[in-house]
Amino acid sequence: MNHNQQSNEVRHDDENALSDFLASLTDYTPTIPDELVEHYLAKSGFQCPDVRLTRLVAVAAQKFVSDIAIDALQHCKARQAAVVRDKKDKQQKEKRLIMSMEDLSKALQEYGVNVKHQEYFADNPSAGLESASRDE
Amino acid sequence: MSDGESSKEVEPCVKKRRKNDEFAQAIARIAVGQVCESVGFQGFQQSALDTFSDVACKYVSEIGKVSGFYAGLAGRTECNVFDVIQGLEDLNLSQGFVGASDRDSCLSGSGIVKDLSQYVNLSEEIAFAYSIPSFPVVKERKSTPSFLQAGETPPTDDIPPWLPMFLDPKTHTEETQLMPEQKVLDPPSSKLEQLPARNGSAFPVVDEHVDNPFNPFLAVPLQPGEKEFSVVSLPAKLKEEDVVQNHSNHVSDLDQSGPTNQAVKKSSCDTKVGSGMVVLESRPQVQMKFQMGKKLLSSASRPDGKGKEKVATWFMNDEVWDKKEKRKEKLPKVEMEIDEHTGNDSVVN
Numbered sequence: 001m002n003h004n005q006q007s008n009e010v011r012h013d014d015e016n017a018l019s020d021f022l023a024s025l026t027d028y029t030p031t032i033p034d035e036l037v038e039h040y041l042a043k044s045g046f047q048c049p050d051v052r053l054t055r056l057v058a059v060a061a062q063k064f065v066s067d068i069a070i071d072a073l074q075h076c077k078a079r080q081a082a083v084v085r086d087k088k089d090k091q092q093k094e095k096r097l098i099m100s101m102e103d104l105s106k107a108l109q110e111y112g113v114n115v116k117h118q119e120y121f122a123d124n125p126s127a128g129l130e131s132a133s134r135d136e
Numbered sequence: 137m138s139d140g141e142s143s144k145e146v147e148p149c150v151k152k153r154r155k156n157d158e159f160a161q162a163i164a165r166i167a168v169g170q171v172c173e174s175v176g177f178q179g180f181q182q183s184a185l186d187t188f189s190d191v192a193c194k195y196v197s198e199i200g201k202v203s204g205f206y207a208g209l210a211g212r213t214e215c216n217v218f219d220v221i222q223g224l225e226d227l228n229l230s231q232g233f234v235g236a237s238d239r240d241s242c243l244s245g246s247g248i249v250k251d252l253s254q255y256v257n258l259s260e261e262i263a264f265a266y267s268i269p270s271f272p273v274v275k276e277r278k279s280t281p282s283f284l285q286a287g288e289t290p291p292t293d294d295i296p297p298w299l300p301m302f303l304d305p306k307t308h309t310e311e312t313q314l315m316p317e318q319k320v321l322d323p324p325s326s327k328l329e330q331l332p333a334r335n336g337s338a339f340p341v342v343d344e345h346v347d348n349p350f351n352p353f354l355a356v357p358l359q360p361g362e363k364e365f366s367v368v369s370l371p372a373k374l375k376e377e378d379v380v381q382n383h384s385n386h387v388s389d390l391d392q393s394g395p396t397n398q399a400v401k402k403s404s405c406d407t408k409v410g411s412g413m414v415v416l417e418s419r420p421q422v423q424m425k426f427q428m429g430k431k432l433l434s435s436a437s438r439p440d441g442k443g444k445e446k447v448a449t450w451f452m453n454d455e456v457w458d459k460k461e462k463r464k465e466k467l468p469k470v471e472m473e474i475d476e477h478t479g480n481d482s483v484v485n
């Protein structure tokens with residue numbers, strides 16, 4: 001009996017937390033605009049008239065983007081720190097933080113998204129190959 | 137952040153794919169850029185921003201799909217908050233969240249919700265930079281009213297009155313001037329006026345013999361010799377060998393028509409159209425040699441004599457030419473191209 005009461009209370013708290021969170025979403029404006037989220041949700045068959053749910057999805061997407069961005073930023077900073085150590089040039093530290101494909105692909109790799117950037121583009125299949133493999 | 141013009145440089149093949157979605161993609165790019173800026177980035181590579189915004193859009197679509205799936209699983213068409221939470225749990229399972237391994241926990245107490253509420257509380261609220269109208273804009277179509285709605289009776293008994301009315305006969309029987317954008321064609325009247333009454337169709341019939349000056353696709357096809365065109369100069373080899381073959385007829389025709397078409401300058405070719413032989417002598421020949429694999433696949437056509445000599449040496453001294461030297465010549469060229477490519481990856485501010 002006690003256990004049931006306790007679990008009921010916990011559930012009540014959780015539901016309160018959830019409803020409070022949803023209520024707070026109406027005040028919070030996510031950076032990803034509602035119209036954009038609605039467009040993509042409608043494209044994939046998500047039907048819901050409630051604007052709080054759209055905001056919930058928008059916030060989730062924003063969190064996803066910011067998590068990846070933070071990871072990419074850390075990769076970028078790590079690379080810059082490594083460069084500084086090699087060259088011992090203090091001017092390197094003032095370089096601006098720019099998101100590159102490499103950092104992004106490393107960050108996305110952890111999230112299960114494989115984005116492999118082409119390392120080089122060749123004009124024929126044998127460009128850049130070693131001489132041994134070229135002999136026919 | 138970049139200005140609008142630099143962010144529109146996309147390759148043609150990618151452009152085709154995004155044609156319908158350009159507006160949404162552009163907005164996504166701006167939103168993602170703003171989020172990254174708040175995280176601490178000061179600039180982006182164009183390709184990185186494009187990829188990232190694409191991933192974000194796909195993430196949103198994926199949430200929609202999975203939530204819709206859970207709603208359908210429960211026998212509903214409209215999603216509710218628990219569908220969305222379940223969808224988020226599914227997508228974030230690879231990353232992990234508190235309580236991911238619990239079997240029986242209630243969804244309202246899910247770790248995802250707690251993470252999100254924490255994120256909302258701690259992060260700054262950054263509004264989107266522009267105000268967007270709701271899109272896609274659905275154009276209102278004016279449909280033709282039915283016979284009942286218009287208060288008219290259909291002309292014959294076998295046409296039920298709830299069907300849409302016939303179009304005004306004047307719209308498709310009068311000889312009107314065509315605009316290039318119009319798809320429906322207006323043929324001349326006389327014999328065609330009988331057709332709509334006879335078979336009851338409201339579709340205009342095209343008269344193929346009308347040479348409509350505004351629609352080039354309906355013009356009468358040209359007869360051979362009617363229009364002047366530039367003469368194609370044949371290479372010398374073909375001319376020599378084709379005495380017996382079928383090409384001889386064409387060649388002789390070209391030679392005859394050559395002197396007659398002296399005033400023709402249709403394309404931007406700079407060769408004189410006097411007679412075929414003159415053209416061939418002044419232009420250097422196109423040397424093409426097709427070989428398998430690594431040997432050069434060059435088609436050099438240069439205006440000066442130096443180019444010809446160089447090409448000639450390549451083909452004459454094939455066995456003598458050191459392969460490594462050839463490759464060495466090519467490699468710096470390739471590297472240069474690589475550098476150019478990475479250099480072109482413009483930095484977006």
